[in-house]
Amino acid sequence: MTMNLVRAYGDTTGDGMVQLSFTLPVPAGPRAEAAAALFAAKMGLDPAMVVHAKAVGPDFTFFVVYGRSGVIVDLDEVEVHEREFPLLTAKEINLEVRSMLGRRLVVVGATVGTDAHTVGLDAILNVKGFAGEKGLEYYRELRVVNLGAQVDPAHLVERAVAEQADALLVSQVVTQRDAHLHHVRLVAEELAAGWPATTPRPLVVVGGPRFEPRMAAELGVDRIFAKGTTPREVASYLVHALAQRRVAA
Amino acid sequence: MTMNLVRAYGDTTGDGMVQLSFTLPVPAGPRAEAAAALFAAKMGLDPAMVVHAKAVGPDFTFFVVYGRSGVIVDLDEVEVHEREFPLLTAKEINLEVRSMLGRRLVVVGATVGTDAHTVGLDAILNVKGFAGEKGLEYYRELRVVNLGAQVDPAHLVERAVAEQADALLVSQVVTQRDAHLHHVRLVAEELAAGWPATTPRPLVVVGGPRFEPRMAAELGVDRIFAKGTTPREVASYLVHALAQRRVAA
Amino acid sequence: MTDTVRRNLLRLDQRTVRRARALAERAAAPVIELARTHTTTSVERAVLRLAGLTGADAEGIPWVNRLVDAVAADVGLGHGVALPVWHELRRGGHTDLAALAQKAAAGGVAFAVPEGRERQSAVTASRRAVARGIATIDRNRKTRDRLLRKLGDPPKPWIYLIVATGDIHEDIPQAQAAAREGADVIAVIRSTGQSLLDYVPEGATREGFAGTYATQENFRLMRAALDDVSAELGRYVRLTNYASGLCMPEIATLAGLERLDMMLNDCMYGIIFRDINPRRTFIDQRFSRQIHARAGIVINTGEDNYLTTADAVDAAHTVVVSQLLNERFGLEAGLQDWQLGLGHAFEINPALPEQFRLELAHAQLVRELFPNAPLKYMPPTKHMTGNVFFGYLLDAFFNLAGVMTDQSILLVGMMTEGIVTPFLSDRDLALENVRYVRDACAGLAEDFRPAPDGFVATRARQVLAESVELLERIADDGLFTAIADGTFGVTRRPADGGRGADGVVAHADDYLNPATELLEATA
Amino acid sequence: MTDTVRRNLLRLDQRTVRRARALAERAAAPVIELARTHTTTSVERAVLRLAGLTGADAEGIPWVNRLVDAVAADVGLGHGVALPVWHELRRGGHTDLAALAQKAAAGGVAFAVPEGRERQSAVTASRRAVARGIATIDRNRKTRDRLLRKLGDPPKPWIYLIVATGDIHEDIPQAQAAAREGADVIAVIRSTGQSLLDYVPEGATREGFAGTYATQENFRLMRAALDDVSAELGRYVRLTNYASGLCMPEIATLAGLERLDMMLNDCMYGIIFRDINPRRTFIDQRFSRQIHARAGIVINTGEDNYLTTADAVDAAHTVVVSQLLNERFGLEAGLQDWQLGLGHAFEINPALPEQFRLELAHAQLVRELFPNAPLKYMPPTKHMTGNVFFGYLLDAFFNLAGVMTDQSILLVGMMTEGIVTPFLSDRDLALENVRYVRDACAGLAEDFRPAPDGFVATRARQVLAESVELLERIADDGLFTAIADGTFGVTRRPADGGRGADGVVAHADDYLNPATELLEATA
């Protein structure tokens, strides 16, 4: 094993031990436990110890399993989504915007679709901010339009047109049945349909606790921010991405 | 999907959702989280959500992951270790022994090697018993010699020879570094070496909470009992197995 | 649990308590006056539902919406729908309300407001029709009482569990499983977005997001399934849904018609968390509570939600203020104390020193302020991280606080809060958690004796004092101003912003609402 | 935590308490007399260790064993090893003890018991040699005191964590990680089987089963690693091991020599749970405690173990009785109250109604009976199933009971108890659990006021009464009889059964033990 191959660690290097729990739609009993052991074996646990089995109603059984996983991760293989832009100070950001645009950068934010969670969006936008950092409203050179929650994607695009937005900030917290992906796709579609061909398209920045940042391209958006994002990261990104666009243009 | 193919059940049929936790020997940070996601992916979770990551000292990170497992278990494929003998009453057992042997059946029990746990063995042997059933000492036609804990395998075999044992009952509770398997193999070896060629070998019955009953042959013993075994099961098995031997002989 | 022991641990100053109630009454008065003199589209639709109008058009828009819209288009809603509708019903010789609605939707009817004897006929006919709906509600209440007597009412705290698959046919077995495992109350969470629909969907539904649509048929299916399991278990299992959002009055009505037992129903939740117009909400909540009062339904208010957007220590007094307001609005609408399931929550940051004792102080304060209310205590959500082990522990301390302060309804926390909608196994584990705490600590409340000037009592008194201070401001400046200022849940909602404002209509002089009349007559 | 509040909640009858202590003294007296008049192979080996003899032969058998065996073979052990050994050392012109031991092992020495002036020389020489070992112990004690002053002693309850990989080089990083996460005491669990070895292995070891061998070198390595981490953290992290089993006196000695801070050390554990001969154990424990007393080591007794084989409710009084006996034996051997880490445990079946309050009653009783002892409270093990979520919860209630009853040392429970030896992450999660309970409920003990005749106080008084009753029987019939009857841990151990009986030797008239002499002179 080179230094970069790692296995799970229970209490000894290389022991590969993991904990697993799941429910099978099988009535409790020896058959269910054997099925659970097989399930765990198929997940690569060998040995797999079914250490707890509990009937959940007449038709289901819940299991806790411990076992040794054969999985080896090559750390060199791991793709880390590294921040592709420098973190700037508020001062630098304001300066950049002024010198780049000669006007305030316009941000229109909303939680779209049926999602009514605004705390995350507000954490990024409101002056109050998040994790000790002030939100985008605090930046002199940013103009923030916060549309709140449960905004119809079409309405968001309309407002973005009206405000001549440089960036749309879309928040999505509910992920059940992939609601977040669905809503983000709707925004992308509405933007394609509703944005005037004459002006450059705004950046579409998406955020929420359960997003996978690597999915941006797939969803047709520019950048995805996940759990724990801070306002300064977002502001720094905006400046960086707009600058890049100018270079490209 | 036929009726016998099952997937894990989170809150909807077929959703395949499972919970997983493990530690990787990687310092906390984005790289560790990505490694955890890859680890989970390699265990077949897709999507895999790393919902918790916590540094454990400078060199390790603990993760909780939820995700959809592709594993499908065919219930027809599941091998259940079914009881291969009928459960008898104490009366039936005593009668069988008397008619079969014409004398009391001799059982010598011990926890062998470095293992000092006797509660499980005592649960099977002592009159007090387990789960409301009396232990083997209670059976008039069984003679029980309980050697207690931390018995040297060689000593166990010596005593078994001296007592003219029909069955050895070996308990093993400590499983770390496969201590239980190791100790059981020692008993099998000592028995092979130390038992007089002239008399039929006693049954070797092994028990303990973390045994896999299907491993009996591999360990060179006659039967393995796991978690939750009751004395009556053991007594019924003894009668059954001795009867089978007589038929075979 | 001896009540004498439980109810006076904090030595609250009863004069302060009385003053707080008087201030709440003063603050609520102008809002009640508003609600008495206005109606909304949803109130009017509820009247039609009581009169038995069901079903929807091909696009799924209910006939009640079609009919109310048609009336509004012709004569406005200031007179209420009853007069024009029953007038037209007789005049046009329509077979029934459904036929009328269809015709009206097709544009084939011109509504008018009857006067004189025609008015009298319309009044009588509409009263008779609506009375049938109310009779159904009364029957349901009797059925519930009978079942409670026959099957037995579980002791408090009631264990309250959520199902939220989005599919009524997955919800049902999950709810039954939960009941078998010990749930006393089942809540079917609604699909995201339903609260902003200005109509109630129809039929059995399988496509909700993170919740299942509230429909009359879903109500019926679930109540029937729980009746089965109640009989099986020999314990009446209650059913809850949400009389909240733009259709609050109608959903309350459907709850009464289908024998739901409790309803989420808050005087301000829709305003703050759904950006519904404040006036709309205050008018709707009054009607819905009159229905709940009649139906013997326990309401659950939503103060717990404030602590998800505001800090649970800083904003503790806003919870108490809102509870006093909800109490006042509820009593005025005819609810009894035993129907006031005032909400609060265990949402203090677990990293705060003495967090658990602070929670005890808050919970005990609410218990002593509202000794006869079936308080609903909500588990931690905001500080549930993805660490399911720690989450399970935090839920246990929530359960413990609930048991130690004699809460009435415990919403059972889920270790996957913050991750996914609850798994079947989460619910099972959560019940194991509650059961342990409830049984192992059964009498622990007896041993809980905060010192008169100790940490717990001092904190409780401080929260009460802050509540009185805030109520003074509200009584002076008006509740609408307070809401606009972001007092509740640090969310600002101006009085004339928000959704559904156009559904608010002032009563004309001849406004008639046969439902309100009947409900107020007997209240 | 105000002591006045904590120490008299149960209103125990102080006369009953005094009577219990008097009975324990009576029951212990004949056993102490036995220990004063007998020695064991391990006691004699410990003398040689104090005199500086280390190392082992090619098979790993320590020179101390070789030398004691050689002496025993020639002249028996009734005179102690000191006389024949130092006599021979001078007479034979051996360079040192090690050289002598090697020669003796090879059969090249014939030992004799010196008399008259020769005896006097041997006495003086052996005293001088042993005094050096004791001086090391004294120095270590001073070092500990200095480090405690310099780095600071953590407040109670001390968080006690176990490492048990079997490999000292895996144990060290795990112990350091645990310390960084908040552990105040690290216990290195021993390999299964070590307690029955009649010698102490040598050197750093990597091959234990479910625990790591207790060796002088392992002690040294771990203490050094913890000194590093203590300096890093600015908090002195204590180290614990097991002075238990057939080598109890020697391991105690090694602990003193390597500055361990606490030791598992019980007067009966080896008898009951390792089937060690009762006399052997009682003799060994007295010597080991004299060492511990001198070394300023806190002992931890093992009453918690009884509740793994006996029922925690039925046998609650056997725990108290054993604690009183351990206290008596300890004080007689020179230990101070602050060194008596009496053990007890949270082992009541969680399915039992009021389980938690019963645990509170037991824990508070022990707290009040031994107000100045650093009580060691053990987490649930027997009722830990494979349900790690529930296990995590049960551990939290254990922590809570610990905090509410002011226990001094909390052994931190692991959710994988009953499954595997603790994972690195288990320990981390367990510490998160303790931290939450300790901080969030910091002052909760103040609010815990069991009613004088309530459930908790009544139960505590009942256990005390049963303890007195049992002590009466033991004082009358003898402790050996009680042990043979299965009084403790429902395990019967006859006085002359068990391992190591052949290592017990009655003192001859001229018996000399320079260590005991020195230890008793200053005790």
Ligand code: B12
């Ligand atoms: C607060 C809360 C509420 C409040 C919301 C109040 C409000 N005004 O927002 C109330 C009580 C109203 C509520 C209601 C519901 N909720 Co809710 N709620 C939560 C809760 C407890 C906390 C969420 C939160 O505020 N987090 C704090 C913020 C700061 O974090 P964040 O959102 O992750 O934001 C950060 C990043 O993600 C990122 N980010 C977020 N958005 C954006 C946008 C951009 C552009 C960028 C750059 C970054 C960014 O930056 C932020 C700062 O770092 C969570 C559970 C939990 N513990 O997480 C459940 C949760 C989100 N709710 C949930 C549900 C299901 C609901 C309901 C649908 C339940 C129902 N059917 O009744 C309702 C209805 C809401 C609806 N229609 O959407 C589920 C969602 C499940 C899922 N994953 O699908 C959760 C996870 C709870 C659960 N069941 O486990 N909820």
Ligand code: B12
């Ligand atoms: C009680 C106990 C002790 C007691 C033992 C007292 C005694 N006289 O037995 C004491 C306190 C002394 C003890 C000590 C130690 N213990 Co211990 N102990 C336990 C505990 C809490 C319960 C075990 C028990 O009694 N179960 C109840 C019985 C009835 O169940 P059972 O053994 O499974 O037996 C049933 C079946 O398995 C079967 N069965 C068992 N044997 C046999 C034999 C036959 C022939 C048959 C047919 C059936 C059968 O039938 C029984 C009835 O159904 C477990 C944790 C747990 N919750 O399980 C740890 C546990 C077993 N101990 C453990 C350890 C590591 C130790 C120590 C080694 C720790 C140390 N280093 O100091 C020590 C030393 C012991 C040693 N040298 O072996 C670990 C083992 C880890 C592993 N899997 O490897 C456990 C799992 C705890 C943990 N860390 O999680 N322990």
Ligand SMILES: Cc1ncc(COP(=O)(O)O)c(C=O)c1O
């Ligand atoms: C009073 C009240 N209504 C409704 C809801 C649910 O939200 P929705 O309006 O989306 O159904 C809640 C939140 O739990 C609530 O407390």
Ligand SMILES: Cc1ncc(COP(=O)(O)O)c(C=O)c1O
């Ligand atoms: C006093 C005492 N000694 C020793 C042990 C450990 O057992 P062993 O003797 O196998 O090291 C224990 C159990 O934890 C104990 O309580």
